[in-house]
Amino acid sequence: MAQLPPGVDISRPSIARVYDYVLGGEHNFAIDRATVAELARTLPETQLREAARVARAMLVRGIEYLTAEAGIRQFLDLGSGLPTMENTHQAAQRHASDVTVCYVDCDPMVRAHAEELLTGQRSRVVTADLRDPSAVCTHPDIVDAIDFGQPVAVVLLGILHHLHDDEEPARIVREYLAAVPSGSYLMLSHFCSYGPAERAAEKAFLNFLGTGRFRTQAEIGAYFDGLDLVAPGLTPLSAWRNPRQGDTRPTAGGRMQIGAIARKP
Numbered sequence: 001m002a003q004l005p006p007g008v009d010i011s012r013p014s015i016a017r018v019y020d021y022v023l024g025g026e027h028n029f030a031i032d033r034a035t036v037a038e039l040a041r042t043l044p045e046t047q048l049r050e051a052a053r054v055a056r057a058m059l060v061r062g063i064e065y066l067t068a069e070a071g072i073r074q075f076l077d078l079g080s081g082l083p084t085m086e087n088t089h090q091a092a093q094r095h096a097s098d099v100t101v102c103y104v105d106c107d108p109m110v111r112a113h114a115e116e117l118l119t120g121q122r123s124r125v126v127t128a129d130l131r132d133p134s135a136v137c138t139h140p141d142i143v144d145a146i147d148f149g150q151p152v153a154v155v156l157l158g159i160l161h162h163l164h165d166d167e168e169p170a171r172i173v174r175e176y177l178a179a180v181p182s183g184s185y186l187m188l189s190h191f192c193s194y195g196p197a198e199r200a201a202e203k204a205f206l207n208f209l210g211t212g213r214f215r216t217q218a219e220i221g222a223y224f225d226g227l228d229l230v231a232p233g234l235t236p237l238s239a240w241r242n243p244r245q246g247d248t249r250p251t252a253g254g255r256m257q258i259g260a261i262a263r264k265p
Contacts, residue, residue, distance in 0.1 A: 020032075022049045048253070058240055063091035063092050076104065081158075089101040101124075103124070105127065131163065151181060156187070170222060185264065186224065186262050189237055192214060228264075238250045
């Protein structure tokens with residue numbers, strides 16, 4: 001991109017650009033790569049890259065389930081990040097041509113790059129802050145694209161762990177679910193804390209990126225309260241409906257995030 005979109009600050013790391021870098025993308029800057037190098041002092045860079053790949057693979061499997069099996073045709077992808085590889089609309093359109101995806105991210109680079117990818121598509125990208133569900137769900141571009149009278153998949157993959165406790169992530173999830181009708185789905189993943197190694201990783205994320213909470217399985221499970229979990233329930237991302245995983249214990253990168261899909265009754 002010859003000219004940076006307005007509002008892009010290349011003196012500070014961006015969550016979207018850091019993920020882009022570990023996924024092997026090209027839409028990142030020196031500060032983002034330096035942040036990954038600092039994180040790698042605590043977590044091997046190979047683990048960070050594996051965790052990102054596992055998360056993207058879960059996105060694909062989850063979207064395919066929602067489209068092909070659950071019959072969902074509307075997706076609200078919150079904190080979507082940069083369009084690096086195997087994005088939501090691409091995974092969905094392999095199973096249905098009438099899918100609409102609204103990508104929402106506060107990083108202006110996401111809109112700039114996603115609009116190139118979405119030329120001629122039913123889907124669109126909106127620059128907005130997911131921490132304000134009311135503003136997101138009433139945004140003119142989203143209201144124009146999403147029929148909130150019909151089931152919607154609310155996608156919160158790899159983003160809630162970038163919200164601090166005082167930003168009330170559980171409340172945010174509840175408000176998005178309140179905005180969609182019965183028959184809608186929540187697809188969510190989150191960094192999981194198992195012990196001292198994850199506490200050290202959390203400290204590194206908070207020091208060098210400013211965000212990155214590793215919450216317990218019980219805390220993450222509470223996001224799905226009142227919903228019907230889709231089998232196999234809340235699992236490490238590498239194990240969620242992954243035919244290649246088998247009985248193999250997930251690696252450190254494969255279990256760094258846990259997640260699930262659940263239906264609103």
